[in-house]
Amino acid sequence: MEPLATNAALVIIDMQQGMNDPNLGRRNNPDAERHIQQLLNAWRQSQRPVIHVRHISRTPGSVFWPGQSGCEFQQALAPLKHEHVVEKNVPDAFAATGLERWLHMRSIKQLVIAGVITNNSVESTARSGGNLGFDVIVAGDACYTFDQTDLSGRLWPAEDVHALSLSNLAMDYARVVDTAELLADGD
Template sequence: MTPTALIIIDMQKGMHSPSLPPRNNTGAEDNIARLHAAWRQAGQPVVSVRHISRSPSSVFAPGQQGVEFQARFIPLAHEHVVEKNVPDAFVNTGLERWLHARGIRRLVVAGVSTNNSVEATARTAGNLGFETVVVADACFTFEKRDFGGTLRSAEEVHLMALANLDGEYARVLSTEQLLREGLCERGAAGQDL
């Protein structure tokens, strides 16, 4: 089977900050953890993406707790970590080169936030020709005002971001659908990734 990388985006302690707006999908972390465990068990590659903000007032500013990975998503020593300064995990990070060097052409994207870093990363992945899946119930986002000033719920923002991606840049699946498809299973050749 073709190697498939699980890309977990921005699962950092800062995502629990009380300063953030209301969010959706409170089960997202459990679904991400299920995917994380399945990929590790299968010996498939896991990429942990961490946002390092250039703004000193950000919950992701270097040198404070918010920038650290949440305890359940701490990468293992052999797993790849990408540090980014913009929403897109491909911009100025070497991620594309890292994937190509390992022959990885399939990606599964989970994390936060759906309409920001997840969407930006999945769009680039699709544009670069990677076969990309975004896991709808393993992502979440926050309420936001639209350009006309109307406050949109986190679920509305989430669903619109997924609609932007589905069929254009990626396939959008649930955790159950993805695990049923077996995308994380080790290839017949037992590739060591």
């Protein structure tokens, strides 16, 4: 992998307390938070921009409904005062948030995406970023998802949902790499 841009932005998606709700079901990749923390530490050390995306739901009963603890960032991954926070109401962090403009104003062309849910907000944001012309990299081992039932009632394990989502992104929208590779090329 070629070296990361000196202003490559780390985009951490929806790492909120609500993601720990047991009602969301069984998840994959128990090491995701550790990998996200490694990326966050590296970005802070190199003084690259960090963007924290928070989902604020419009659906009553959601773990991300305003005013609930589920909306709060997970403490270990909480933004520092100078780090940019984007609030979104749909899976795509570019939709009606001003994120694209914020990046363009700072001449940021490369994004490294981590967070949740792989096949929802991560995939939606990475697709939009790629379509908008950004150089998008998804840290595949710094994301996770949950078991999912398809329209025919078949239950798909989170590992399969995650793998297919990353494969979809790798076709046209983003490069998918592991955290170790990003950290090795980050300097």
